[in-house]
Amino acid sequence: MSLRGLSPRFWVAVVLVVFVVLVGFLGPLIVSTNPDATVGGLYEEPQCCGPLLLGADNEGQSVIANLVYGTRTSLIVGLIAGLIGTAIGLLVGLVAGYRGGWVDDVLSAIVNVGLAIPVLVIVILVSVSLPQRNLYTLALVIGFTGWFWVARAVRAQSSSIRTREHIDVAKLSGAGFWSILRRDVLPYLLSYVVMAAILQISSAILFESTLSMLGLGASGTTSLGTMLYWAIQWGSVRTGAWWAFIPPTLMLTLIVFSLLLLQSSLNEVFNPRLRRGRAARKKAVKEGTELETPVEADDAGPVGSGGFLETPVSAGRGEAR
């Protein structure tokens, strides 16, 4: 993968993600105001420079301080939950796909049940039952309930890799089960796993904010979701106190959008079939005609072109199986 092949979209995504991370991790250092301290009146309007740059919320706390701390909370929850989810999904998917047989049957059945029951339902039931909720229990709950689709996707990939020749070579040379998984199967999936992890992180961040908005957020910590919870609870949208709800809304949107943009631009890099021929497009633009040339058959990369999307239909092609 050379840098030349990366689309502008990728760089836009990288810049946005870096910006969000800076806000979340440097922001709290720069904005020294305590997010729990009362610095102004009820929904005091924004004024230049100082803790009230974005006004005050329903408790007179600084919105800008809450925003940067909330971003940090969302990122922490997202990272922990996303990485846990990806790790479990990867492990289950690898073992199920590579081992096959009854292990595969059992694991796949569990995954399918997990996919069929809405994650929100499980997360709500668990969080309601928890004696207390903090940042980390929330992240754990989201992580442990969100790995099913990673497992399914990884399983599909690893079971197709199982039949490849280099696996036979590895077996013949006496490599053990875990060693084959790690050194001969996993590398073929890495690009996929990176993308899955990005998606997991963004969906975990969304989940955290959804739960917080429902009133199941971490207690004692500010997050973007809890800011919205209070904004809705106190009717700030109706009273027009935009500074209480627009900043967290935009921040959440920015986080999720930048992560999805990053994922989709990486997808185009790793999965050339999604990419239209750039040369062809240029030509078409120059001649003012419609894009006629079909997708270029680039180097298919280790994962192969079939099977990146969940279900690539292969009406005209037999190879996707």
Place this chain on the structure above:
Amino acid sequence: MALAKYIGRKVAWTLVVFVVALLLNFLLPRLIPGNPVDAIVGRITQGGGTGGEQLQQIHEHYMQEFGLDKPLWQQFFIYVGKVFQGDLGTSFANYPQPVGPLIAQALPWSIAIMVPAIIVGWILGNLLGAVAAFKGGWLDRGAFIGSLFLSSVPPFALAIILLFVVGVQLGILPVGGAYSFGLTPEFSLAFFGDAITYWWLPFWSLVLVYIGGQAVGMRSMAIYELGSDYVNYNRGLGVKEGHTVRYIFRNAMLPQFTGLALSIAALITGGLITELVFSYPGLGSLLFAAIGQNDYPVISAITLLITIAVLIANLAADILTGFIDPRIRAQQSGER
């Protein structure tokens, strides 16, 4: 024959998942250390105003309702039996009101928002995605970035912004609730005309998000198809463009259809939060209130209902796929 077998398998599978869901709904709350009823009654007393004797009565009522004096497996069957009789328990917060009527009040509002939004969003999104993929160029780029943005905006974020801009700033549409103060829900034209003004905003904020998600998926599917051999072959033969597009559309459609089933859960989740933003009196708002009051029976009834809705939607999509997908019917003759 193959079709019947296929449907039978799907139905059996749905039942298995349903049992697991029942088990989770039953088991998870009982994992709380200590006796849940004590904890609940404790919470009720915190509010004050309830006398000792009355408390004792409430305590006994719940002990009996949950069957807590019996072994766990027996409790489970009591629970399942009650669910199948439509008895969802008694609300903690509004004791002694049963949960059933509370749900029955909220459910129609949720259905009125979500079902049309899902259908309209799916159709418009797929059309947009297919056209963008086929036309290419600026339309494609614009539509793709636009849809990606729409689909990645959290549904509630779009709802909040729509509510603020259209409802509060412009003041075109009412900002919350489902009908004007003073009216009671009834089947009359006047009520309908009033309620629909409250309906537009939550509806559109859901539809826009759904369009985005569907268009992104459809676009990648259609681009996949555009590069496949049969398209090239058709071009070589000089088959009319419109004809080829129909093939592409049909082939790209199928995964979108199964994709709809997979994303139903996310759509419902988004819908619940959207209701919250608009204080629309559906299940989302009920869930919100119940969580705020630790009203466990209501929460568990809603989660069960969401699960059932998702399972039914999945099953319906699977069965329809069976009718649409020629490969399932072709299995009969041993072809694939």
